[in-house]
Amino acid sequence: MSAAEVSRLLGELLTGGSGGSPLVLALVGLSCLLTVAAVWFSLTERDPLPGRLKSIERRRSELREAAVAPKRRRVGMVEQAGIMRQVVDRLRLLRGEAAAAAQAKLLRAGWRSRDALVRYLFAKAISPALAGGVAALLFYGLDFGHLPPLAKLACSLFGTLFGAYLPDIYVHNAYQKRSKALRLAMPDGFDLLVICAEAGLSLDAALERVSRELADAAPELADELGLAAVELSFLPDRTRALENLGERVPLPGMRALINTLVQTERYGTPLSQSLRVLSAELRHERMMRAEEKAARLPAILTLPMIVFIMPALFIVLIGPAILQTIDQLSKM
Numbered sequence: 001m002s003a004a005e006v007s008r009l010l011g012e013l014l015t016g017g018s019g020g021s022p023l024v025l026a027l028v029g030l031s032c033l034l035t036v037a038a039v040w041f042s043l044t045e046r047d048p049l050p051g052r053l054k055s056i057e058r059r060r061s062e063l064r065e066a067a068v069a070p071k072r073r074r075v076g077m078v079e080q081a082g083i084m085r086q087v088v089d090r091l092r093l094l095r096g097e098a099a100a101a102a103q104a105k106l107l108r109a110g111w112r113s114r115d116a117l118v119r120y121l122f123a124k125a126i127s128p129a130l131a132g133g134v135a136a137l138l139f140y141g142l143d144f145g146h147l148p149p150l151a152k153l154a155c156s157l158f159g160t161l162f163g164a165y166l167p168d169i170y171v172h173n174a175y176q177k178r179s180k181a182l183r184l185a186m187p188d189g190f191d192l193l194v195i196c197a198e199a200g201l202s203l204d205a206a207l208e209r210v211s212r213e214l215a216d217a218a219p220e221l222a223d224e225l226g227l228a229a230v231e232l233s234f235l236p237d238r239t240r241a242l243e244n245l246g247e248r249v250p251l252p253g254m255r256a257l258i259n260t261l262v263q264t265e266r267y268g269t270p271l272s273q274s275l276r277v278l279s280a281e282l283r284h285e286r287m288m289r290a291e292e293k294a295a296r297l298p299a300i301l302t303l304p305m306i307v308f309i310m311p312a313l314f315i316v317l318i319g320p321a322i323l324q325t326i327d328q329l330s331k332m
Contacts, residue, residue, distance in 0.1 A: 188217070189225065210222075
């Protein structure tokens with residue numbers, strides 16, 4: 001079949017002879033329908049509010065379950081926590097102001113589970129006896145160091161005292177580490193809050209969005225802001241939710257943020273401008289802290305230079321002269 005015959009057959013198929021082809025009519029109708037649909041969807045204004053509300057509600061439910069509901073544990077861990085709770089209940093350690101103070105310290109360190117206080121009090125109760133027993137076994141049983149009796153007694157008492165303060169030291173170190181991470185992440189978090197406030201988001205939505213954005217870069221700050229967003233949504237007193245955030249994060253920058261948010265909630269002052277000024281102050285404070293560390297560096301390096309660098313320098317400079325002097329004296 002030649003090219004002319006093929007073109008003639010295609011022309012007959014498309015034109016259908018003297019009348020219109022059904023294929024051509026179908027293609028024309030489909031193109032008109034697609035054109036009308038494209039113009040319709042481009043001119044129709046979509047309302048993103050329902051989808052946004054659903055996503056916020058889903059995120060709130062996830063944060064509430066993570067903050068309130070106990071996490072899944074293995075059976076051995078559950079049994080261990082049950083034994084610890086029995087010991088703590090028998091000793092009546094959950095009562096009084098000491099337990100409340102311990103709970104506040106654990107919250108600041110980032111431990112909000114049900115068993116955190118029980119584990120801390122259990123460790124606080126058994127660590128002196130355990131550390132004292134290990135020290136007594138080491139110095140009395142194994143006769144480590146061949147110390148006199150008075151020195152063995154002093155070492156055993158020191159081990160007991162160290163065991164008594166060991167849980168507090170561990171919690172304090174965890175709190176210091178978490179506070180440092182929060183202090184470094186707060187300027188960036190405040191900048192994101194400024195952006196969200198200028199975009200027109202409410203306080204709950206802004207905290208929720210910032211918590212979502214900082215989940216990978218600053219999980220500590222994201223956790224606190226997410227929990228604050230949940231409490232703002234469910235607590236009847238919004239000021240109390242902000243005060244809870246200040247109790248969990250007792251830092252000057254966070255306290256300034258809470259005062260700003262409380263003032264905004266109470267008097268209706270503009271939020272974005274106050275947050276922008278607060279973010280600039282925190283960044284300036286962080287820069288000043290870095291300059292202060294850099295200014296202390298020469299004083300800190302003085303002692304290592306004297307101990308490690310100066311003797312080697314004296315040996316290199318004065319060593320040949322001393323050797324020559326020794327040779328001359330040996331010849332005489």
